[in-house]
Amino acid sequence: MKKIVIDAxxxxxxxxxxxxxxxxxLASQSDFNIVLVGNKEKIENILGKLTYDKSRVEILEANEVxxxxxxxxxxxxxxxxxxxVVGMEHYKKDEDMVGFISAGSTGAVLAGAIFKIGRIxxxxxxxxxxxxxxxxxxxxxMLDIGANVDCKPEFLCQFALxxxxxxxxxxxxxxPRVALLSNGTEDKKGNAFNKEVFVMLKxxxxxxxxxxxxxxxxxxxxxxxxVTDGFAGNIALKSSEGAVNAVMKMLKKEIxxxxxxxxxxxxxxxxFKNLKNKMDYSKVGGASLLGIDKVVVKxxxxxxxxxxxxxxxxxxxxxxxxxIDSIKKSLEDNK
Amino acid sequence: MKKIVIDAxxxxxxxxxxxxxxxxxLASQSDFNIVLVGNKEKIENILGKLTYDKSRVEILEANEVxxxxxxxxxxxxxxxxxxxVVGMEHYKKDEDMVGFISAGSTGAVLAGAIFKIGRIxxxxxxxxxxxxxxxxxxxxxMLDIGANVDCKPEFLCQFALxxxxxxxxxxxxxxPRVALLSNGTEDKKGNAFNKEVFVMLKxxxxxxxxxxxxxxxxxxxxxxxxVTDGFAGNIALKSSEGAVNAVMKMLKKEIxxxxxxxxxxxxxxxxFKNLKNKMDYSKVGGASLLGIDKVVVKxxxxxxxxxxxxxxxxxxxxxxxxxIDSIKKSLEDNK
Numbered sequence: 256m257k258k259i260v261i262d263a264x265x266x267x268x269x270x271x272x273x274x275x276x277x278x279x280x281l282a283s284q285s286d287f288n289i290v291l292v293g294n295k296e297k298i299e300n301i302l303g304k305l306t307y308d309k310s311r312v313e314i315l316e317a318n319e320v321x322x323x324x325x326x327x328x329x330x331x332x333x334x335x336x337x338x339x340v341v342g343m344e345h346y347k348k349d350e351d352m353v354g355f356i357s358a359g360s361t362g363a364v365l366a367g368a369i370f371k372i373g374r375i376x377x378x379x380x381x382x383x384x385x386x387x388x389x390x391x392x393x394x395x396x397m398l399d400i401g402a403n404v405d406c407k408p409e410f411l412c413q414f415a416l417x418x419x420x421x422x423x424x425x426x427x428x429x430x431p432r433v434a435l436l437s438n439g440t441e442d443k444k445g446n447a448f449n450k451e452v453f454v455m456l457k458x459x460x461x462x463x464x465x466x467x468x469x470x471x472x473x474x475x476x477x478x479x480x481x482v483t484d485g486f487a488g489n490i491a492l493k494s495s496e497g498a499v500n501a502v503m504k505m506l507k508k509e510i511x512x513x514x515x516x517x518x519x520x521x522x523x524x525x526x527f528k529n530l531k532n533k534m535d536y537s538k539v540g541g542a543s544l545l546g547i548d549k550v551v552v553k554x555x556x557x558x559x560x561x562x563x564x565x566x567x568x569x570x571x572x573x574x575x576x577x578x579i580d581s582i583k584k585s586l587e588d589n590k
Numbered sequence: 591m592k593k594i595v596i597d598a599x600x601x602x603x604x605x606x607x608x609x610x611x612x613x614x615x616l617a618s619q620s621d622f623n624i625v626l627v628g629n630k631e632k633i634e635n636i637l638g639k640l641t642y643d644k645s646r647v648e649i650l651e652a653n654e655v656x657x658x659x660x661x662x663x664x665x666x667x668x669x670x671x672x673x674x675v676v677g678m679e680h681y682k683k684d685e686d687m688v689g690f691i692s693a694g695s696t697g698a699v700l701a702g703a704i705f706k707i708g709r710i711x712x713x714x715x716x717x718x719x720x721x722x723x724x725x726x727x728x729x730x731x732m733l734d735i736g737a738n739v740d741c742k743p744e745f746l747c748q749f750a751l752x753x754x755x756x757x758x759x760x761x762x763x764x765x766p767r768v769a770l771l772s773n774g775t776e777d778k779k780g781n782a783f784n785k786e787v788f789v790m791l792k793x794x795x796x797x798x799x800x801x802x803x804x805x806x807x808x809x810x811x812x813x814x815x816x817v818t819d820g821f822a823g824n825i826a827l828k829s830s831e832g833a834v835n836a837v838m839k840m841l842k843k844e845i846x847x848x849x850x851x852x853x854x855x856x857x858x859x860x861x862f863k864n865l866k867n868k869m870d871y872s873k874v875g876g877a878s879l880l881g882i883d884k885v886v887v888k889x890x891x892x893x894x895x896x897x898x899x900x901x902x903x904x905x906x907x908x909x910x911x912x913x914i915d916s917i918k919k920s921l922e923d924n925k
Contacts, residue, residue, distance in 0.1 A: 390836045404773055404781040438739055438824040446739040446821040470825040471832035486781040489773040490805040490822050491829040497806035498830030499837050501725045502865070509861035516861040522854025526844035530837070 256288050257353045257574070258313070259567045260346050262338045263293035264320045265359025266558050270294075273358065274301040276563020281311050283564060287571045290352065292317050292342035317341035320359075323556075327362030331370055339363050343371035346549065354570025356541065356563065358554040365402050368547045375579065377586040380406070381546030382414050382485070383553060384421065385492070391476030396422055397436075398545060399485040400492045406484035408451045411435070412459055416589065417545040418480035419462045420581035425573050430463045431479035436487060437467035448484070456482070461588050470494075540569035545582070550574050591623050592688045592909070593648070594902045595681050597673045598628035599655045600694025601893050605629075608693065609636040611898020616646050618899060622906050625687065627652050627677035652676035655694075658891075662697030666705055674698050678706035681884065689905025691876065691898065693889040700737050703882045710914065712921040715741070716881030717749050717820070718888060719756065720827070726811030731757055732771075733880060734820040735827045741819035743786045746770070747794055751924065752880040753815035754797045755916035760908050765798045766814035771822060772802035783819070791817070796923050805829075875904035880917070885909050 261277045263270045270293055277289045288311040291298050295316045302312065319337035321330040331340060339359060346352045355372075357364045365381065374381060384398035398414045399406070415433050422431040435453055437445040444467050445453060456464045468478055470491050483491065510516040520527075540562065541554035550573045552566045596612045598605045605628055612624040623646040626633050630651045637647065654672040656665040666675060674694060681687045690707075692699045700716065709716060717734035724730050733749045734741070750768050757766040770788055772780040779802050780788060791799045803813055805826050818826065845851040855862075875897065876889035885908045887901045 390839050401773055436825065438736055438821055438828075446819075449821075469832075470828035471835070473829060473832055474836040475832070484781075486773055486784070487822055487825050490771065491825050493773075493805035494808060494826040494829035495833030497804075497808055497810070498833045500806070501809040502834050502837065504725050506861065506865050509864050510858065513861060515857045519854040519857025519859075519861070522850045523845065523858065524854075526841065526848060526851040526854070529844050530841050 256351065257286065257571070258288045258290050258349075258351050259354040259356065259570050260290045260292060260315070260342050260352050261563065261567065262342055262355075262357035262359055263291045263298055264338045265357040265364075266554065266556050267358075268557070268559055269358065270297055271301055272558070272560045273563050274298055275305065276558075276560035277312070277567060278302070278305050278307045279560055279564035280567035281307055284568055284571070287353070287567070288312065289567065290315050290345075292338045294318055315341060315345060321363040323360045325360065325363065327360060327366040330360075330363050331366045339367040340371065343367045347372050353574040354550040354552065354567070356552045356554060356566045356570055358541075358556055358558040358563070361401065361553055364551065364553050365544065368544050368551050372551065373548050374546055375548050375582055375586070378413050378417070378546040378582075380410050380413070381544050382417065383542050384418060384545045385542035386426070387474060389474050389476035393476050393479075394426055394428075395473065395476070395478055395481060397473065397481040397483065397488055397492065399483065400488040400542070401485045402544070403485040404489070405486075406448075408448065408455050411452045411482050411484065412455050413546070415456055415459060415462050415464065415480065415482045416585040417582050418482065420585055421543065421545060421578045422479045424578040424581045425576040428479050432465045432477070433462050433480040433482060434465050434468035434478040436470060436473075436481050436483035436491060438469070440467050440469055442466060452482075459589060461585050540566035543573065548579065550579070591686065592621065592906070593623045593625050593684075593686050594689040594691065594905050595625045595627060595650070595677050595687050596898065596902065597677055597690075597692035597694055598626045598633055599673045600692040600699075601889065601891050602693075603892070603894055604693065605632055606636055607893065607895045608898050609633055610640065610895035611893075612647070612902060613637070613640050613642045614895055614899035615902035616642055619903055619906070622688070622902070623647065624902065625650050625677075625680075627673045629653055650676060650680060656698040658695045660695065660698065662695060662701040665695075665698050666701045674702045675706065678702045682707050688909040689885040689887065689902070691887045691889060691901045691905050693876075693891055693893040693898070696736070696888055699886065699888050700879065703879050703886050707886065708883050709881055710883050710917055710921070713748050713752070713881040713917075715745050715748075716879050717752065718877050719753060719880045720877035721761070722809060724809050724811035728811050728814075729761055729763075730808065730811070730813055730816060732808065732816040732818065732823055732827065734818065735823040735877070736820045737879070738820040739824070740821075741783075743783065743790050746787045746817050746819065747790050748881070749817045750791055750794060750797050750799065750815065751920040752917050753817065755920055756878065756880060756913045757814045759913035759916045760911040763814050767800045767812070768797050768815040768817060769800050769803035769813040771805060771816050771818035771826060773804070775802050775804055777801060787817075794924060796920050875901035878908065883914065885914070
């Protein structure tokens, strides 16, 4: 039986919500079992309160936790009994283990994945690659959104190949439209770095490069893969998040300042809730770490049981999609 | 009498809305007159339909228009009878002319301002600097948002000085909090470029540098001036714009899909309208071009008469605030 490895002690709601999420995943799917990594006693304590098929859950003992305060690379070297290090070391060797998920420190998951699991040959830097909903009810992947703040142009070409392989294999998008995040749509737009990348993307084989795009069109549905360095990508993602939060807060304030608006809001409760669900991080699992030679899904630090459940299913689907083989083929074609 | 110079042929709604906006500004304020730059016959035609004090309006004849399809620097050199070139050449020389506004090509306004009006001595690159509303009912300036996609670290120090001088003089913010847009709040965050800027901002005299900030907090109200290179700034601004539009579209779709929601929306109409007003570009005038030795306000291409009216008042207020003198003093203090 294939297994999904879960860092039970990563994230703000660990270990309770993480363990519960794993058990929820088992209930929703019979295709995989789970391996919970962490303090055995604490995990068993939580499991004791839940109803599940005991034959489908393994515990992998690890008694240290890497926090956001640790320096990622130091922690991966130093905290040898941490959930990420122990989990990934087993994950690397065991062929039945087909996915790894963590809501812990992004830097540590990234460093651990590079040093303990390893990169795909030909990929310089793995990228953190979330998939977001578009206004046309589609999906768009943006990469990198923060794993690599200093990039060389060739890294972005690799991101383009990886994103394209992911979208066509895992999400069945035919001939994914790949665009470069820039400050305008014209070919000549961009800073010096982007201009170099643009020329290289034009030359790349096996991808459907559609040119430069503007940040205001990220969620437009006009693109399937958006390529950027991790600094600009991080700013794009967090600006969007911040602006949406700000507008929602302003709207709430407006509503609360008037009696008729409050009545209106009652009628609209369901619409607001549906929208919230649509935008909800926890419903989409996590961001893939593309470029690692096995499936790694990084969940939001605030992940709850529902997120973890989705991430387990996502990781298994990713394994089955064979997107990693597809990335390897793309790299081969561009040699 | 002081005068505000208006490019009557810049923007999507020129010349009608622009001329009307100028006349509206006169009605709202008696402190300045206006100079409309463009084709005399067309301007007189529009003015003929309006009621206003004729002694307060001048027309400066210019019969070419620089469009978004023109290459900015070429157009400034080549189109010698364009509204921007003619307007700025007069603006440069005439001491009674105290503000210049245009809703035309951003690149042309920028190039024109540099070549025809000139930079403040000690400023390498002028920055496009909009002021946005925060969720705490304050204002925040971000610069640069697109005038300079390739920056040197010292440009960002100049942006910090200029933004700080603007916020304290023009908007009366005491000791403005200046932050550097980055991918995290910690001192060590940022790409190689940002790390260099961080060290230099720490050393800068006369500004209240509060450190790195994340893009999700742009509208939080925790900062008064956000410093960034024009590429990242452009992405931050447009991502925010795009995300808000996307959420509003998704919300509209949700509302329209349910009868009760539609009823709710009727009750909430006023709240939505108030919010829209708050976010409305046209109510805030335009983005200042900081670093030019006279006041230049660049309005959105989609500006209407209301925007132009606000921009005229804004330009005059900026002149009166003497923020340019304050920038010069800051530069002197950091010599």
